[in-house]
Amino acid sequence: MVSAGAGQAVDEGADSDPVIRVRGLENRFGSDIVHHRLDLDVRRGEILGVVGGSGTGKSVLMRSILGLLRPTGGRIEVFGQHLRDADDVREIMSHRAGVLFQDGALFSSLTVLENVELPLKTHRQDISTQLRRDLARSKIQLSGLPDSSSAKMPSDLSGGMRKRVALARALILEPELLFLDEPTAGLDPIGAAEFDGLLHALHRALGFTVFLITHDLDTLYAICDRVAVIAERKILAAATLRDIEDLDHEWIREYFHGPRARAVRDQTSPPG
Numbered sequence: 001m002v003s004a005g006a007g008q009a010v011d012e013g014a015d016s017d018p019v020i021r022v023r024g025l026e027n028r029f030g031s032d033i034v035h036h037r038l039d040l041d042v043r044r045g046e047i048l049g050v051v052g053g054s055g056t057g058k059s060v061l062m063r064s065i066l067g068l069l070r071p072t073g074g075r076i077e078v079f080g081q082h083l084r085d086a087d088d089v090r091e092i093m094s095h096r097a098g099v100l101f102q103d104g105a106l107f108s109s110l111t112v113l114e115n116v117e118l119p120l121k122t123h124r125q126d127i128s129t130q131l132r133r134d135l136a137r138s139k140i141q142l143s144g145l146p147d148s149s150s151a152k153m154p155s156d157l158s159g160g161m162r163k164r165v166a167l168a169r170a171l172i173l174e175p176e177l178l179f180l181d182e183p184t185a186g187l188d189p190i191g192a193a194e195f196d197g198l199l200h201a202l203h204r205a206l207g208f209t210v211f212l213i214t215h216d217l218d219t220l221y222a223i224c225d226r227v228a229v230i231a232e233r234k235i236l237a238a239a240t241l242r243d244i245e246d247l248d249h250e251w252i253r254e255y256f257h258g259p260r261a262r263a264v265r266d267q268t269s270p271p272g
Contacts, residue, residue, distance in 0.1 A: 019044045019079060019177055019209045020065060026073035027060055034060050036233040038074070047203060047210040048238075049220045052230030053251055058213045059102075061230065062179055065211070066093060078177070094123050098170030098208075102182040104162045106154040106169075113150040116140055116169045123173060136172060143168040144198050160191035164198070171202070181213045189218070196222045217264045 020042035027035040034057040042048050052058050063069040065076055067089025076083045079096065083089050093099075106115050117136035120127065127135075140150055143164040154162055163183060170178060183199070184192035200223040203210060214220065220227055221241065228238040231251050237244055245256050 017044070017080070018042055020211065021077040022061075022065070022074065023076075024074040025061070025064065025071055025076070027057060027064060027069070028072045033233060035064075035071075035074075038230075038234045040228060040235045040238060042209060042211055043226075044209055045207055046225040047200075047212060047223055049224035049227045050211065050213045050230065051215065051220065051227060051255070056230040057233070058230055059181055062181060062211065062213060066097070066099065066179060095173065096175055097177040097179065098173060098175035100163070100166045100170045100178070100180045100183055102185055104154075104166035106162060106165060108154055110153075111150065112140065112145075112152050112154070112157070112165050113137065115154070115165060116172055119169065119172050136168075139168040139172050140165070142171070142202070144194075158191075159186050160195065163187065163195055167199070171206075174206075175208060177209045177211070179211045182215065183212070184214065184216050184219055192216060192218065193222075199223060217260060221264050 018041035020040070022038060022040040025035050025038040025040075027033075038061070040061075050058050050061070060069060064071045065078065067083060078092050081092060083092070107118070110118070113133065113136050116139055117132050120132045120135060124132070137147060137150055141147060145161060145164050145168070149157070149161065149165075154165070157165065167183070170180075180199075184195050187195060196219050199210070202208075203223070212219070212224065224241070226239060227241055227244050229236045229244060229247075229249075229252060231249065236249060236252075237247055241256075244252065
């Protein structure tokens with residue numbers, strides 16, 4: 001069972017050895033308290049959807065885990081290692097994690113191929129130029145793009161194609177852990193559904209763990225194993241969608257029981 005009480009609500013059977021373990025996270029910017037005593041576990045092999053209202057600190061949480069932001073307090077462990085300083089973060093994140101930021105963060109002056117192979121240039125200088133390019137092309141194709149897109153510039157691509165390029169780059173080092181910040185933002189419903197389907201298929205095939213920030217109800221119901229709700233400066237609940245829906249909390253009621261959520265549930269529920 002879960003409840004929206006003072007502490008984090010979790011469903012039963014929580015993983016005793018999570019890929020990510022956050023305890024007592026504090027993030028403050030001047031007098032603005034974003035996170036206070038935030039706890040979260042991300043289980044190996046799951047797709048965890050992270051949701052919350054505007055300004056609740058979803059991206060701040062992700063940046064804290066990635067080491068892009070130094071928290072005010074608390075403890076973050078990734079793959080069982082306490083991230084104490086920048087060296088710890090670089091060692092883990094550069095070899096075992098991939099990131100897709102909300103806007104894709106592609107370099108406009110580089111071709112698609114050059115964008116995708118960039119992490120290999122930075123972290124795998126032991127491999128040949130030809131192998132690096134072959135690996136980049138394979139990830140471009142794995143992300144559902146034609147090989148002909150390799151020579152194009154980001155400005156020549158649609159929004160959905162740029163997301164796929166960013167996904168290919170995030171996967172180039174074959175990470176065990178994938179971070180995605182609003183990957184379907186700005187896409188039309190068909191493009192968003194196609195991206196969800198691609199991510200789900202790659203997750204099944206490759207077995208990586210996914211930390212996914214989203215506001216897209218379709219994404220939550222289509223591919224997420226669990227959902228973590230940020231509210232009141234902490235993780236209010238981290239559980240299956242069915243358990244989250246049962247919580248008695250104002251934001252959860254508005255988000256998961258409004259007309260849009262009911263329509264999504266009707267679309268994803270099996271007939272009969």
